[in-house]
Amino acid sequence: MNIVILGSPGVGKGTYAKILSEKFNIPRISVGDLFRKAMKNETELGRKIEDYVSRGDLVPDETTIELVKKRLQEDDCKNGFFLDGFPRTIAQAEAMERFKKISKVLNFVASEWIIMSRLGGRRTCRECGATYHVKEVPPKLEGICDRCGGKLYLRSDEAPQAIKNRLRVYLEKTKPVIGYFRKRKLLAIIDANYKFEEVDKVISQCEKHLQNLGEDSRRRRI
Ligand code: AMP
Numbered sequence: 001m002n003i004v005i006l007g008s009p010g011v012g013k014g015t016y017a018k019i020l021s022e023k024f025n026i027p028r029i030s031v032g033d034l035f036r037k038a039m040k041n042e043t044e045l046g047r048k049i050e051d052y053v054s055r056g057d058l059v060p061d062e063t064t065i066e067l068v069k070k071r072l073q074e075d076d077c078k079n080g081f082f083l084d085g086f087p088r089t090i091a092q093a094e095a096m097e098r099f100k101k102i103s104k105v106l107n108f109v110a111s112e113w114i115i116m117s118r119l120g121g122r123r124t125c126r127e128c129g130a131t132y133h134v135k136e137v138p139p140k141l142e143g144i145c146d147r148c149g150g151k152l153y154l155r156s157d158e159a160p161q162a163i164k165n166r167l168r169v170y171l172e173k174t175k176p177v178i179g180y181f182r183k184r185k186l187l188a189i190i191d192a193n194y195k196f197e198e199v200d201k202v203i204s205q206c207e208k209h210l211q212n213l214g215e216d217s218r219r220r221r222i
Pocket residue numbers: 009031032033035052053054056057058059060064084085086087088089092157166
């Protein structure tokens with residue numbers, strides 16, 4: 001079950017991918033997390049991509065494709081994965097088709113109003129990467145991670161100017177990827193216009209598409 005997760009920045013795809021990953025016992029691979037880890041550890045990759053990520057620009061395709069290809073070859077992905085944040089360009093989608101068969105693409109959609117309010121209020125733990133929202137999912141203690149006690153911060157790519165840029169980049173580079181997968185009949189649209197307490201309503205839509213997938217492949221085997 002090789003699942004691609006698409007959606008505008010701020011739609012909540014990371015949160016949904018984490019829940020799905022636990023339910024289906026298949027790893028969530030977040031490309032943004034891989035990049036942030038490299039920057040935190042100040043690796044060569046981290047230094048190379050830092051400027052792109054903090055401006056809210058896409059990291060060049062070649063670097064991103066190489067990283068994802070390697071990560072998906074690891075052992076934990078052998079039964080599948082939820083890939084969060086890739087592909088974000090047509091070139092990445094074409095490359096991915098060459099190295100992995102995609103079972104389904106879940107495209108999360110929400111109104112502009114929901115997206116803007118989610119993006120501005122997000123806070124991330126500097127230590128473990130857990131995410132919160134100042135209004136929807138606040139930590140028990142302001143500014144402190146419930147999970148590990150680390151300090152929460154506003155990511156540089158979530159400052160107002162970078163948010164604007166990320167949305168512009170999304171419209172220009174990533175939105176065409178939706179049409180690309182629609183043509184290949186892999187696309188499922190998930191309505192994510194729900195409050196955090198109603199997360200089940202979003203997840204149950206995903207489950208319907210993923211269950212059908214199981215039935216489809218069983219039918220093909222018969
Ligand atoms: P995310 O956490 O998914 O919003 O990603 C954070 C940042 O990582 C993005 O704003 C980009 O700078 C970079 N990034 C993540 N995924 C990709 C991708 N598929 N291609 C290029 N850059 C990416």
